[in-house]
Each structure stands twice: as C-alpha cells, then as structure tokens.
Amino acid sequence: MPTSPRKPDWTPDDAGDAFASRIVSGVAGGHDGLDTGQHAAATPGRGPARRPLSIDDYAAGVLAGDRAVLARAITLIESNAPAHFETAQEVLRRLLPHSGNALRVGITGVPGAGKSTLIEALGLALIAAGHRVAVLAIDPTSSLTRGSILGDKTRMEGLSRAAEAFIRPSPTGGVLGGVARKTRETMLVCEAAGFDVILVETVGTGQSEVTVRSMVDFFLLVLIPGGGDELQGIKKGVVELADAIAINKADGDNRIRAEAARAEYNRALHYLTPVTDGWHTRAYTCSAETGEGVANLWAVIERFRERTAESGAFAARRRAQAREWLHTLLDEQLRAAFYDRPAVRAALPAIEAGVMAGELPATAAARQLLALLDG
Numbered sequence: 001m002p003t004s005p006r007k008p009d010w011t012p013d014d015a016g017d018a019f020a021s022r023i024v025s026g027v028a029g030g031h032d033g034l035d036t037g038q039h040a041a042a043t044p045g046r047g048p049a050r051r052p053l054s055i056d057d058y059a060a061g062v063l064a065g066d067r068a069v070l071a072r073a074i075t076l077i078e079s080n081a082p083a084h085f086e087t088a089q090e091v092l093r094r095l096l097p098h099s100g101n102a103l104r105v106g107i108t109g110v111p112g113a114g115k116s117t118l119i120e121a122l123g124l125a126l127i128a129a130g131h132r133v134a135v136l137a138i139d140p141t142s143s144l145t146r147g148s149i150l151g152d153k154t155r156m157e158g159l160s161r162a163a164e165a166f167i168r169p170s171p172t173g174g175v176l177g178g179v180a181r182k183t184r185e186t187m188l189v190c191e192a193a194g195f196d197v198i199l200v201e202t203v204g205t206g207q208s209e210v211t212v213r214s215m216v217d218f219f220l221l222v223l224i225p226g227g228g229d230e231l232q233g234i235k236k237g238v239v240e241l242a243d244a245i246a247i248n249k250a251d252g253d254n255r256i257r258a259e260a261a262r263a264e265y266n267r268a269l270h271y272l273t274p275v276t277d278g279w280h281t282r283a284y285t286c287s288a289e290t291g292e293g294v295a296n297l298w299a300v301i302e303r304f305r306e307r308t309a310e311s312g313a314f315a316a317r318r319r320a321q322a323r324e325w326l327h328t329l330l331d332e333q334l335r336a337a338f339y340d341r342p343a344v345r346a347a348l349p350a351i352e353a354g355v356m357a358g359e360l361p362a363t364a365a366a367r368q369l370l371a372l373l374d375g
C-alpha cells in the first residue's frame with residue numbers, strides 16, 4: 001500500500017503548517033479536517049504509520065467515540081475505491097442500530113449569509129449545554145469548496161478546537177448524488193459515535209437544498225436583509241422547504257432592515273403550505289456575530305422536535321426519508337448498471353444517432369436498448 005503522505009485536496013497551497021491534517025493514500029489514511037491536537041503528535045509532513053483496521057476495530061472505535069477511528073471510518077465511507085465499498089457497508093451495517101439518536105438540522109442560505117458563523121455560535125452554545133455536535137457540509141461544487149473550507153476553518157474556530165464537536169468538510173469531487181450518499185452515511189456514523197446534534201451546511205445551489213432537506217429533521221434557511229425584493233437570490237422553492245427562516249446579521253445598521261425583512265417573510269409564509277405537518281414556518285432575526293437571537297433559534301428547533309415527536313410527524317418523516325433514500329439508491333444503481341453494460345455501450349451511439357436523425361422514434365429506441373438488459 002502506498003504510504004506517502006499528501007495534503008487533503010482542500011488544503012490551500014500556501015497554507016504552510018496551518019493545516020495539520022493530511023491524507024495517507026488508501027484505507028489506512030484519514031483526516032478529520034481538524035486541528036484537534038490528535039494529529040499534533042505526528043511529525044509534520046510525515047503521515048503517522050497507520051495500522052489497518054478491521055471491521056470490528058472500526059465499529060468498536062466509533063462506538064467508543066474514538067475520534068481518530070471515526071475520522072478513518074468516514075474516510076473509508078468516502079472512498080471511491082471499489083475495494084473499500086464492502087468493508088464500509090459492513091461497518092455501516094454494524095453501526096446502524098446505534099444511529100438515529102441525533103437531531104439532524106440542515107442549514108442553507110446564499111453564499112456569505114453567515115451559515116458557518118451561525119453554526120459556530122449555535123454549536124458553542126449547544127456544547128455549553130452539554131450537547132455533542134457534528135458539523136458536516138454538502139458542497140457539490142468542489143471548486144468552491146476550497147474557499148468555503150478555508151472560511152470555515154476560521155469561522156468555526158472555537159468549534160474546531162472543541163472536544164465535543166466534530167467538523168467534517170464536504171467530500172470533494174463527484175456529483176451531488178455521490179456527495180449526498182457520503183454525507184448521509186457520515187451522519188449515521190457520527191450518531192453512532194455519540195454526537196446528538198448534526199448540523200449539515202449547504203450552499204444554495206437549488207438541488208443541494210432538496211438533497212439536504214431529504215436527510216434532516218429540521219431545515220433552516222439563513223437569509224440576510226437586502227434592499228428591494230427580499231426573495232431575490234434564493235432559488236425558487238427553497239423557502240417552501242424551510243422549517244424556519246433566520247434573518248441573520250440583524251446587528252448595527254442592519255437591525256431595522258432585518259426586522260422589516262422578518263415581517264415581510266412572515267407575511268409571505270402565511271400563504272405557503274408548511275413543509276412539516278402541524279408546524280408553522282416563521283422568520284426570526286438573529287446575529288451570528290453578536291449571538292443575539294441564536295438561543296431563540298435553538299428554542300424554536302427544540303419546540304419543533306417536541307411538537308413533531310408528539311404528533312408523530314418526526315418519526316413519519318424519518319421513515320419516509322429512509323424509503324426515499326432506498327429508491328434514490330436503486331434508481332442510481334439501476335442507471336449505472338444499465339449504462340455500464342458492454343452491449344449498451346456498444347449499441348448506444350448508433351441508436352442515439354438514429355434518434356437524432358429522426359429515423360428512429362425515441363420510444364422504440366429506448367425499448368430496444370432496455371431489451372439489452374435481458375441479453
């Protein structure tokens with residue numbers, strides 16, 4: 001196995017020693033995206049020699065809350081190598097009965113709305129209240145990831161040092177579906193490791209909000225007070241997915257505008273069907289920077305949990321999400337299995353050309369290709 005250490009993809013070239021994390025190629029490598037001190041013992045620039053872990057080691061280590069093993073388990077799950085897949089799935093199968101106990105909160109909003117700053121403020125308050133917080137990110141636009149992670153390193157400084165918090169950057173590269181699978185499985189592993197609040201940050205790309213909504217209990221949309229049309233800059237339909245809207249940066253000169261935005265959103269929300277049965281989505285103001293209103297946001301989230309647990313909406317959503325997830329995976333794998341077939345690959349170009357030339361009806365063409373599955 002190659003053991004030469006390399007820095008994670010998202011490490012800026014000029015970061016020097018500011019980034020202590022590194023990746024050792026292969027399963028034995030790992031990083032948790034943090035300077036937790038656990039890596040401090042390792043010689044800078046040299047990966048620590050890592051013993052390969054067995055499935056038992058992974059499961060036991062995660063359940064014991066061992067951060068190093070947790071980080072390695074996530075790296076295993078994120079791996080695209082087919083050889084790691086079976087091990088990863090077996091580890092997950094062992095951990096699944098111990099997962100599900102966290103409150104899963106998705107946080108989205110336009111770039112720069114203050115999501116990371118809010119997560120830092122909220123996370124630190126939660127830790128002070130005795131919670132253990134895992135922060136995950138879904139950012140399918142990997143070229144942007146570098147910048148965001150760099151920002152997150154500084155914006156979540158307190159959290160990234162806290163023993164009760166765990167921050168995992170978005171798995172880089174790949175399509176949204178792949179990134180989402182990894183994040184969802186990472187969430188389960190974090191729950192098995194004892195984290196009781198999972199915060200999933202995503203940048204607003206439209207589709208990524210839908211994806212995050214499908215894996216969390218509570219979905220928070222972070223907005224900033226802006227002039228003119230308050231709904232500008234948010235992808236259509238995203239407001240409809242939210243369980244709460246936080247008008248952030250309600251500080252200094254922004255206060256009054258933030259209050260106005262809150263009132264405007266509350267009026268608009270009045271006409272929307274709430275995304276969660278028995279819950280009214282409302283807008284609130286807060287300042288991630290001063291901390292004002294952050295405790296109230298958490299109170300809203302807790303109230304949501306109580307209400308939906310009582311009504312059964314909480315458990316119903318979890319069940320529906322699990323089912324939807326299965327079908328998403330099935331769709332994905334069916335497609336992959338189909339397009340990977342040598343017969344399909346061989347036949348596709350000519351059939352495509354026939355359809356494009358108007359010589360072959362698309363329906364007949366599709367049927368002809370699907371018939372190759374039986375061959």
Ligand SMILES: Nc1nc2c(ncn2[C@@H]2O[C@H](COP(=O)(O)OP(=O)(O)OP(=O)(O)O)[C@@H](O)[C@H]2O)c(=O)[nH]1
Pocket residue numbers: 109110111112113114115116117118148151155203248249250251286287288289290
């Ligand atoms: N005045 C003020 N500035 C804030 C507040 N919250 C965040 N900021 C600033 O807004 C900028 C963006 O904050 P981030 O937390 O990185 O925003 P983000 O939404 O995570 O950004 P991306 O991850 O890049 O989409 C930073 O300069 C923050 O210091 C706030 O409550 N008040």
Ligand SMILES: [Mg+2]
Pocket residue numbers: 115116117148151152201
């Ligand atoms: Mg951010």
